[in-house]
Amino acid sequence: MALMTFDAAIADSENFAKRHLLLGNGFSIACRADIFHYGSLYAQADFSKVPEVQAVFEALGTQDFEAAIRALENAARILPAYVPHGAAAVAVAKMQEHAAALKEILVETIAGNHPNIPPEIADEKFWACRRFLANFLAGPKAGCVFTLNYDLLLYWTLMHDDMPFDDPIALTKNDGFGNDEDDPDADYVVWQGETGAHDAKVHFLHGALHLFDSGSELKKYTWVRKQIPLIEQARQAIAGNAYPLFVAEGTSVQKKAKIRHNAYLYQGFKQFTANVRVGTHCVFIYGHSLAVNDDHILTRIGRGRFPKLYVGIYGDENSADNQRIMQRASALADLRAGAHPLEVAFYDAASANVWGAP
Incomplete structure (x- = not known):
């Protein structure tokens, strides 16, 4: 059976109240395969x-x-x-x-393993990505974007709102961070805690390289405020014993253990769990191979209540890797109880043109 196009999948999803998006490493590889093709x-x-x-x-x-x-x-x-x-x-x-x-x-x-500053990525790529994200972070169907990547491409795209068009794309970019009430002019913002997490629409489920744990608070360093390249921000923070918050563990069990021991990561995990339990929503997956080392996230899909899952497939759907992905998706559907069946549809990931036409 031929894969759906991404546009056809979006049209099909109009039947649902909200769309959510789960991003994997393929999102970054599609932008810069030369540097983002890594495991850890x-x-x-x-x-x-x-x-x-x-x-x-x-x-x-x-x-x-x-x-x-x-x-x-x-x-x-x-x-x-x-x-x-x-x-x-x-x-x-x-x-x-x-x-x-x-x-x-x-x-x-x-x-x-990362571009040093946002201008190293062409503006046209960011604008194309904003059009893709608008399906999930703009309009009446807007839901949440959850990413398993800890690079900065998603964050930089959300901040790249200076599109020189008559109809620029406005995206909801609340990620639960805001000004430090004790230092509102600081060159960083801080996580607002559980209350802010409920309103957040963007969740870094495995942390990210711009999030630094200083012990007393979780800080988000911003290019806009600091204008300092990533490597220098990281060096300065680590020298002050603030470490980038990301889940680098290998297995699903190890990843889940770190998530449960960090308030920010656990809140994101709970928000994902809550959203997949809403029976009127749908979920798109882009750039993820459904590998078992992310079962701590994927099994929540199988135990959820939303009716339809759209899984992106890159390349020949009959290849061994893609057949394995399809089988894994079907296995998630098999986890559902009879009252809340899950339908799985597959779309051509390349047709989404996430970073623009090739």
Whole structure:
């Protein structure tokens, strides 16, 4: 059976009260396949100068840079109390050196896998993407956009509202962040907590590279306010012990554990769960392979109540990878109880022209 076009899928979805969108890494790959075709920052990191630090990740059972850095720093503080007479000095110095090296590796890996500033992406690409997002963030059918990516392309697109047309596209871009009431002129904004999360329409389910956890609050650094390239923002924040909030763990169980232990991530998770339980809504998936390492999100679709799921398929629908995606989508539908069946439709992802015509 031939795939639907994206426009046909949108027309078909007019029967529903709201449309929601779930984005995967294919959203970013469609923009810049040369740099966004990666699985994780850990997989891309170059540890050749300090190969010993990989043992830290292995000992902790994680791929989370922040966890490894904090473990090294905490061990360096604690060790002298257990190894007296200065015998720990060499080990402490090495742990501190490796913690600092890991911070720089994290910064360099982020920069290597991402455009440095928004102008490195052509305006026409942002304008095309805004037209795509308008199906979900504008008009009477507007719902929410949930992304599993932690890059900045979605955020930059939402901020790129200076379209030089007579009818520019206005998108709802509330993401739950606002001015710091103690410092309203700061060059960052802060998460407004659970109350703000209920009104948010854009959710970074796995965090993002512009969200930094300073311990007391979650800050969102903005290009508009700072005019500082991404690599410098990251370096400054990490130097001040504020780490980018993103889920870098490998398995669904590990990802879910981190989500449950962070208020922002957990609120986004709950908002996704709440929306897929509304029987008058529909959901589109774009750029996601329905891989099992995101089952903590995908199974919520199978346990939801919305009637129809539209899944984007890129390329030959008869390829092994696409057949697997279709089978996974059908398996999600099979999770539904009899009272709330789920219909699955497949559309040609390329026809969405998310970043403009090829």
